[in-house]
Structure formats: structure tokens, C-alpha cells
Amino acid sequence: MTEALARAFFAFVELTHQLTHSYGLDLVILTVLVKTALFPLTFRQMKQARLMKVLQPKLKALDHLKKEDPKEHQKQTMELYQAEGVNPMEGCLGMFIQFPIIISIFRMMRDPGINGGVFLRETLFGVNLGSSPVMTTDSLAEATRMAGATALPWPWGNDPAFLSLYWPALLMLAAYLVLVTLNQKLLMPTPKPGEKDDNPMAAAMNPKMFTAMILIFGFFFPAGLILYFIIFQVATGVQTRKIISLLDAQETASTTQR
Numbered sequence: 001m002t003e004a005l006a007r008a009f010f011a012f013v014e015l016t017h018q019l020t021h022s023y024g025l026d027l028v029i030l031t032v033l034v035k036t037a038l039f040p041l042t043f044r045q046m047k048q049a050r051l052m053k054v055l056q057p058k059l060k061a062l063d064h065l066k067k068e069d070p071k072e073h074q075k076q077t078m079e080l081y082q083a084e085g086v087n088p089m090e091g092c093l094g095m096f097i098q099f100p101i102i103i104s105i106f107r108m109m110r111d112p113g114i115n116g117g118v119f120l121r122e123t124l125f126g127v128n129l130g131s132s133p134v135m136t137t138d139s140l141a142e143a144t145r146m147a148g149a150t151a152l153p154w155p156w157g158n159d160p161a162f163l164s165l166y167w168p169a170l171l172m173l174a175a176y177l178v179l180v181t182l183n184q185k186l187l188m189p190t191p192k193p194g195e196k197d198d199n200p201m202a203a204a205m206n207p208k209m210f211t212a213m214i215l216i217f218g219f220f221f222p223a224g225l226i227l228y229f230i231i232f233q234v235a236t237g238v239q240t241r242k243i244i245s246l247l248d249a250q251e252t253a254s255t256t257q258r
Contacts, residue, residue, distance in 0.1 A: 003114075005104035010114050024124025024227065031228045034101060035235040041094055042236075046243050050251075051086045102225070109222045119224055126168065129224035133169040137162050169223040173215065176226060179233035180211050186240050 012033075013026040020026055058080055065073035081088065109119050109130065120130035128146055136154065138161045144151045152163045218226060 002100055002104045002107055005100065006107040006111065006114055009104055010108045013108070022124065023118060023122040024127075024129060024224070027124075027129070027224050027227055028231050030105075031231040032235055035232055035239065038094065038097070039239060041097070042239055043243050043246070045090055045094055046240070047247060048086060048088075048090050050247060051084060052088060055080065055084055055086060102228075105228055106221065106225055109224045119222060122224075124227065127172065127223050127227075128166075128168075129227065130222050131166050131169060132220050132222055133166050133173055133226075134219040135164040135166065137164055166223070169226060172223060172226045172230060173218050176218070176229045176233060177211070177215060179230060179237070183233055183236050183240065186237065 009030060013023065013030060016026045016029050017023060020029070059077065062073055062076050062080070065076065108114055117130075120128070122129050126147065131146060131149075140151055140162055142162075142164075144164070146166060148166060148168045150165045150167065152165065154161055154163050214229060218229075
């Protein structure tokens with residue numbers, strides 16, 4: 001599945017490349033297209049999160065059943081969700097859908113059988129799209145062949161001999177972290193002092209674990225994939241503001257009708 005999707009992504013990239021003549025810009029266009037396709041899902045997630053927030057007083061009213069009769073608590077909770085049209089697990093769906101997309105883009109950029117090695121030769125604003133923030137190599141010349149790379153001796157023996165730090169890609173990874181933090185604050189504002197947030201939908205939508213995985217493995221991702229994450233977060237910020245305004249308008253219209 002991921003190979004077929006990777007080939008489809010690269011076919012799209014090759015198509016847009018005829019117009020842009022820049023694989024970096026092609027990746028930006030691909031990312032915007034993917035994020036746009038996910039807009040209906042993002043909208044539903046955020047709408048469900050709002051419904052869960054409104055539902056909190058009714059859920060708290062059932063708390064006394066947790067110890068008295070856990071089965072009855074679970075039964076009434078599920079009945080309440082069903083009656084209000086809420087699915088608390090929908091918050092996870094967006095992240096699950098992203099995994100095959102990320103794997104496919106990784107394969108598109110890493111597999112020369114798919115891309116013909118074009119990303120190793122392509123740069124965007126001087127950043128090599130096929131190079132990772134951290135690489136290992138046996139050659140000092142290879143470790144420092146790109147501008148902005150620093151070679152360090154491998155601390156555990158001589159195989160490999162050098163650790164290469166590609167600073168432009170490392171800075172891109174840092175930029176991704178900043179954007180994620182900003183979007184988290186926009187999507188899930190910090191509760192006021194003394195206010196407890198028991199919203200399970202918010203917990204499900206919380207991307208901290210997903211972000212931690214990206215940061216850990218991101219040291220070995222090609223810079224082009226990190227570019228995808230950055231543009232995705234920029235688009236997420238734009239979409240989130242748009243969805244918030246749409247939901248606010250819906251709530252205002254609903255209140256007016258009442």
C-alpha cells in the first residue's frame with residue numbers, strides 16, 4: 001500500500017515539476033494538497049471536541065457511578081455519547097491516517113527505485129532535500145561534503161568513523177517543534193488556574209506523543225520530509241483558525257434561532 005501511494009505521490013510531484021522546476025516547491029504543493037484533503041476530517045474532529053466540552057457537566061454528573069457501579073457508569077456514558085452524536089475516539093483518527101501518508105512520503109524520498117535519486121541532488125534555499133539532520137559515514141570528506149555540515153568522530157569505535165550533523169536540517173526540525181507548540185496552544189488552550197480539563201476528546205487529539213516520535217525519528221528523516229512536516233503545521237494553523245471561525249458562526253446562528 002505505501003509503495004503504491006509513494007509512487008502516486010512521486011507521479012504528482014513529477015507532474016507539478018514541469019511547471020515549478022523545483023522539487024522543493026513540488027513538496028510544498030503536495031503537502032498543501034494532502035492537508036486540504038484532510039480538511040473535512042479536521043473539521044469534524046474539532047466539532048466533536050466542542051461537543052465534548054459542552055457535554056462535560058453531564059459527564060461529571062455521572063462520576064458518582066464510577067465507584068458505585070462502574071458498568072452502569074460506562075453504560076450511561078455511552079448512551080449519552082450516542083444521544084449527543086459524540087464519538088470520543090474520533091480524535092485519534094487523524095493521526096492514524098497520517099501514518100501511511102508519512103511512510104509513503106518517506107519511501108518516495110528515500111527509494112531511488114521510485115525517485116531516481118533526484119532528491120539527493122535537489123536543494124531548496126540551499127538545503128539538500130535528501131539529506132538527514134544526523135548521518136553516519138566512514139569518510140570525512142563525505143561527512144562534510146555539504147555546506148552547513150559538521151563532522152564529529154563516532155564515539156563508539158571506528159565503524160562508522162564519523163557522525164555528520166547537517167545544521168540546516170536540524171534548524172528545520174527546530175522550526176517544526178516551534179510550529180507544533182504554537183498550534184497546540186491554539187487548538188487546546190491551557191486551562192485556567194483551578195480548572196481541570198477532563199475532556200477525553202482533547203486527550204485523544206493531543207499530538208504530544210506523535211510529535212515526540214517525529215522529533216526522535218526526525219533526526220534520520222530526509223530534509224524534504226521535515227519540510228513536509230513544517231508546511232503541514234503552517235497549513236494546520238491556517239485551517240484551525242478557519243474552522244474555529246466557522247464553528248463560532250454555527251454556534252451564533254444556532255443561538256439566534258433559539
